[in-house]
Amino acid sequence: MSILTNPLYRPLLEIIRSARNGVVYGGKIRFSHALVINLLYRSGPPFPRLKQVLEATKNHAEVLASFAVIYKICCKVLANDALLGPKNSRLIKFLAGAFGSWIVYSQHFNYFHPGITHQITLYCFSRVLIAVGKMALDSYLGNFQPQFKNYTGDIILYDNLTTNQQKKLKQAIYNKSWKYFAVLTWALVMLIYDYQPQYLQSSLRHSMAYIYDVEMETWGSWRELFGI
Structure with a gap:
């Protein structure tokens, strides 16, 4: 039995897949947005502007991937908790979302880009x-x-x-x-x-x-x- 088909590794694979999807989605969304903004509203040499686009893309992908990882880990941990258990899936997802947003979107730790976390939160x-x-x-x-x-x-x-x-x-x-x-x-x-x-x-x-x-x-x- 390979790692991909082994149930033991399934939770880890789901977390990795969510992180990958966050990177891809965040990269696609932010790259096109940042590129258009730079072309329309900013001037100057092309290479610094391209660097800004790539930096914004990286930051957006980092935010979505980090939240996905934290959220999925919390869901897995809480689902195995004796008090909550798998029957309280809605409460588990609420708590996981709250904890993940506290780490990523609340700016409590000032690690993730504040402009991007504000934009995503207001959008949601x-x-x-x-x-x-x-x-x-x-x-x-x-x-x-x-x-x-x-x-x-x-x-x-x-x-x-x-x-x-x-x-x-x-x-x-x-x-x-x-x-x-x-x-x-x-x-x-x-x-x-x-x-x-x-x-x-x-x-x-x-x-x-x-x-x-x-x-x-x-x-x-x-x-x-x-x-x-």
């Missing part, structure tokens, strides 16, 4: 916020059974709607919630950018300056205006 927060909203809506609809009017004007409970009607109803609520969320988010972003821009994340601040702060620019021709 927006997704978590939307997911929690959807979970709360599903829980409300299922537990409290609100009443709705159908196309004939009759009152009908949520559970008595067809599956397709329930899906359309939830999608309509999701869409309306997203509209308010988008409006409030961008209103606050533009207000903060005008009032206290130093509090915004640096890449967001730079991109907004590039897009919106054009009042002082001058163009001598249509070619200059369109950057041709």
